[in-house]
Amino acid sequence: MIRLTLGVSALLLGVAVASAQTAPAPAAPATAAPAAAPAANAEGKTLFAGKTCIACHGRGGARSILNYPDLAGQDAKYLFAQMTDITEGKRVAGPDPRGYPRTQGMKDIMHLVTAPERQAIADYLAKEPPAKIRPLDPPIDDARRAAGKEAFLKGGCVSCHGQEGAKPLSSYPFLAGQKRDYLVLQLTEIRDGIRQNGRVATMRPFAKKLDDAKIALIADYLSQTERAPK
Amino acid sequence: MKSTVSLAVALAIAAMAGSAYAAGGPAVDQKAFEENKTKKEWMSQGGEREEALTLKPNAANGREVYEVCSACHMPEGWGLADGTFPQLAGQHRSVIIKQLADIRDGHRDNPTMYPFALPSEIGGTQAIADVSEYIAVLKMNPDNGVGKGDDLELGAKLYADNCVRCHGATGEGDAEKYYPRIQAQHYEYLLRQYRWIKEGKRRNANPDMVEQIKNFTDRDTMAVLDYVSRLKPSADLIAPKGWKNPDFQ
Numbered sequence: 001m002i003r004l005t006l007g008v009s010a011l012l013l014g015v016a017v018a019s020a021q022t023a024p025a026p027a028a029p030a031t032a033a034p035a036a037a038p039a040a041n042a043e044g045k046t047l048f049a050g051k052t053c054i055a056c057h058g059r060g061g062a063r064s065i066l067n068y069p070d071l072a073g074q075d076a077k078y079l080f081a082q083m084t085d086i087t088e089g090k091r092v093a094g095p096d097p098r099g100y101p102r103t104q105g106m107k108d109i110m111h112l113v114t115a116p117e118r119q120a121i122a123d124y125l126a127k128e129p130p131a132k133i134r135p136l137d138p139p140i141d142d143a144r145r146a147a148g149k150e151a152f153l154k155g156g157c158v159s160c161h162g163q164e165g166a167k168p169l170s171s172y173p174f175l176a177g178q179k180r181d182y183l184v185l186q187l188t189e190i191r192d193g194i195r196q197n198g199r200v201a202t203m204r205p206f207a208k209k210l211d212d213a214k215i216a217l218i219a220d221y222l223s224q225t226e227r228a229p230k
Numbered sequence: 231m232k233s234t235v236s237l238a239v240a241l242a243i244a245a246m247a248g249s250a251y252a253a254g255g256p257a258v259d260q261k262a263f264e265e266n267k268t269k270k271e272w273m274s275q276g277g278e279r280e281e282a283l284t285l286k287p288n289a290a291n292g293r294e295v296y297e298v299c300s301a302c303h304m305p306e307g308w309g310l311a312d313g314t315f316p317q318l319a320g321q322h323r324s325v326i327i328k329q330l331a332d333i334r335d336g337h338r339d340n341p342t343m344y345p346f347a348l349p350s351e352i353g354g355t356q357a358i359a360d361v362s363e364y365i366a367v368l369k370m371n372p373d374n375g376v377g378k379g380d381d382l383e384l385g386a387k388l389y390a391d392n393c394v395r396c397h398g399a400t401g402e403g404d405a406e407k408y409y410p411r412i413q414a415q416h417y418e419y420l421l422r423q424y425r426w427i428k429e430g431k432r433r434n435a436n437p438d439m440v441e442q443i444k445n446f447t448d449r450d451t452m453a454v455l456d457y458v459s460r461l462k463p464s465a466d467l468i469a470p471k472g473w474k475n476p477d478f479q
Binding site: 049052054055056065066097098099100101104105106108109111112 | 344351
């Protein structure tokens, strides 16, 4: 049975690759994508691998490399919006250690993924089990965890991202269990006006009140907080 | 205020740099990378290229390393016909080594690929020696992306007058001189690289080529690259249609 499933996914992957190879030139804007019927979850999984997302974000969207975000279990509307904003250049990021904007590598390949395909990938990822907590070195102690929780509450974060960053409003991101370095970068760049897409304008006044130490504190806390079972 | 902000970002980046490179150890340090990024240099000295060429390749480890690459370049090494990812299969080992070393030490910009070129992801200089061997003997795409095919006579003439001296009669390149095999490469990829070479964006280009193509018009460019994309390698280098790499099945 397992073998059969594998065979089927290999076949599906083959189809996805074949369609990518015959895709029109990259100049076609994403909005020109044909409106397809909502894709099944299996299709999202196949697309996630076939369109190369897996290379950076890891198997199931839960084993991302470097400081890239884990996507497994994230809000589907949020995922779709971010993919679209990166594709269209609305979500930008500061430079990585080598001087390339961190969203650039993804922007450069997103012409491969049509809007319906982005939707299928978002729906697939939203249903995947969230990544395992990535322990900090040195580990977070109880005092710091409590201080992080307090900063999160006082910062007003809870009104959109929910208790412990684990019960966000629809279309807002889950923060609990996200990678620490990614959280630090996002908070910093939202505060500093580098990341401006989507509803970031709503968040910026809150982020502006945080200094680097507070950002590190909140990120430490959130990254070590388990997501409640859905 | 602005300087405080930039400082904060710089510190955050510095912190990231520390954590990102701790795992595998950098092939090249940050300072050298930043220096290299300011250079236009076809044949850099003292980098990993020369060292990798002296190492004995381990093809079995090459297959392991290639798994990461296969997410974009495909298990067969055929890339995508729309040119987003080039065909690597059949490329000269020396060329693969040079390009990998150049991307990883800052001589060639490639924001999408460079995370995967890091030692923390694929390993050190030995890994470059290994994966280049694996790629070089992969059979090539029988069905690569080509141009419109409406100006091939001009393309043939331009190729004979300008390109054949280095890239060879059928675009086979020259392994010893690091000249790439360009036959049967995807047209759109050829077009992008060619433009970047002409504009100076591809900083590790051969200056002789930059000089050679500086007066090419858009029509010349499309004609000659369409011609190149249709050049065929010898039959023993090409895979049967629909071949799947059994190493990744």
